[in-house]
Amino acid sequence: MADLNVTPLNALHRALGARMVPFAGYDMPVQFPMGVLREHLHCRARAGLFDVSHMGQAILRAPGGCAAVAAAMEGLVPVDLLGLGEGRQRYGFFTDAAGGILDDLMLANRGDHLFVVVNAACKAADLAHMRAALEGVEVEEIADRALMALQGPAAEGVLEALVPGVARMRFMDVGLFPSEFGELWISRSGYTGEDGYEISVPDDQAEPLARALLAHEDVAPIGLGARDSLRLEAGLCLYGHDIDTTTTPVEAGLAWAIGKVRRAGGARAGGFPGAERILAELADGAPRARVGLRPEGRAPMREGTPLFATAEGGEAVGHVTSGGFGPSVEGPVSMGYVPRALSAGGTTLYGEVRGKRLAATVTPLPFVPARFKR
Amino acid sequence: MKFTEEHEWLRVEGDLVVVGITEHAAEQLGDVVFVDLPEVGTSVTKDDEIVVIESVKAASDILAPLDGEIVEVNEALADEPGKVNEDPMGDAWFFKIKPEDMSQMDDYLDEAAYKALIG
Structure with missing residues (x-):
């Protein structure tokens, strides 16, 4: 394990009794002694603290300021970035020439620069991609700050007590906050479907901040296991599983992130990799769609499970891209891709699990309602 | 009580053998x-995959420890699979098997040997 990267919270995870696993090149906690099920439920009922320091943080600057960076980035990301107000964040994705997804990311307008957060596994490729494609833009990787997420209904009260002012933020607001833990870069966002915050903190202050948050009785440390079940119930895509270069944003149900101005007829229509295919799919629909699935019974339908239109015979019509047990749903939940004609809510499909075809119902996402503070 | 290297426990009950998984296995799952x-x-037949346990993380198989016939299964686990974590050595037994040859039990570990195995 000597070749694994560690986050500034590694020693704390171990002190808290975490079970550690390799993930995207990092030694990360998959669960704490509470266990995945209770960690998941704790986050939905109170608040959970997640170490997401493995994710990539970068600052993009240009002589022309944030607008110049936004204009350049619009060439890589089909999102309305020029329309992104100061102190606001948007979800987006890098597309490739075929309309596939290279990575999904968060983009924030921080006044004189753009701040982005990308997935750990794609970090190096994303940085290279931006540096190669963004002319006149300086891409600075932020390698000396940890990133943690505080998620759940108690997050607001807990963080406000330590960092006054965060309670006033709305969903997808971003801000810089001086604190006893140095300057914190905080956004009101997350990936659990719950209200909460993502907090970038100087490396040497990460553990003191995490300990201060965990000192609150409502806050428990949460591992990657529950992070996965929380985001799955929230209907959120995991890069490399639910989205990748073989899926387009329209197929993936992410068209909502593509602003009107970037679509056909918009003032800045197209102009991003794969625009031809993506704009055509926006107009005519994609041949397949990502759907939620509720399997009957209790057997989980995990990633890779082939999906069929009928209980017997026929070829597979799609497959599960994420699946497992949803602790809040109290049953198995999955997401997968199926032909558009079979994607309507209420459609019965069959997943083949250990040689048996088990019924599953196409179900609108998310499986649990989002509780963002809009 | 005997133990397999696959972390099952086997308890003789008359001419039957009750099978479950150990606390160590339940914790790992x-x-x-x-x-x-x-x-x-x-x-x-011994080593047939006869039970599938799905945890929040993954699916695992339980192998038949002996040749024989399944004579009873613990139906309570269908509704309350969490019992496997709560009481793996007691309430959460999986099945009872009527072995063809009880001497197959001799192949398995006693408690001391099992404890040595899991460290």
């Missing part, structure tokens, strides 16, 4: 969310 049990009356 994490929260169990589904148990797929065999049908009563199934004839099994």
Whole structure:
């Protein structure tokens, strides 16, 4: 394990009794002694603290300021970035020439620069991609700050007590906050479907901040296991599983992130990799769609499970891209891709699990309602 | 009580053997969310995969420890798979098997040997 990267919270995870696993090149906690099920439920009922320091943080600057960076980035990301107000964040994705997804990311307008957060596994490729494609833009990787997420209904009260002012933020607001833990870069966002915050903190202050948050009785440390079940119930895509270069944003149900101005007829229509295919799919629909699935019974339908239109015979019509047990749903939940004609809510499909075809119902996402503070 | 290297426990009950998984196995699996049990009356051969345990993390198989016939399964686990984490050595037994040859039990570990195995 000597070749694994560690986050500034590694020693704390171990002190808290975490079970550690390799993930995207990092030694990360998959669960704490509470266990995945209770960690998941704790986050939905109170608040959970997640170490997401493995994710990539970068600052993009240009002589022309944030607008110049936004204009350049619009060439890589089909999102309305020029329309992104100061102190606001948007979800987006890098597309490739075929309309596939290279990575999904968060983009924030921080006044004189753009701040982005990308997935750990794609970090190096994303940085290279931006540096190669963004002319006149300086891409600075932020390698000396940890990133943690505080998620759940108690997050607001807990963080406000330590960092006054965060309670006033709305969903997808971003801000810089001086604190006893140095300057914190905080956004009101997350990936659990719950209200909460993502907090970038100087490396040497990460553990003191995490300990201060965990000192609150409502806050428990949460591992990657529950992070996965929380985001799955929230209907959120995991890069490399639910989205990748073989899926387009329209197929993936992410068209909502593509602003009107970037679509056909918009003032800045197209102009991003794969625009031809993506704009055509926006107009005519994609041949397949990502759907939620509720399997009957209790057997989980995990990633890779082939999906069929009928209980017997026929070829597979799609497959599960994420699946497992949803602790809040109290049953198995999955997401997968199926032909558009079979994607309507209420459609019965069959997943083949250990040689048996088990019924599953196409179900609108998310499986649990989002509780963002809009 | 005897133990397999696959972390099953075997308890002789008259001419039957009750089978479950050890505390160590239950802890390693994490929260169990589904148990797929065999049908009563199934004839099994040692090392057949006869039970699937799904935890929050992954699916795992339980192998038949002996040749014989499944004579009873723990139906309670269908509704309460979490019992496997709560009481793996007691309430959360999986099945009872009527072995063809009780001497197959001699192949398995006693408690001391099992404890040595898991460290």
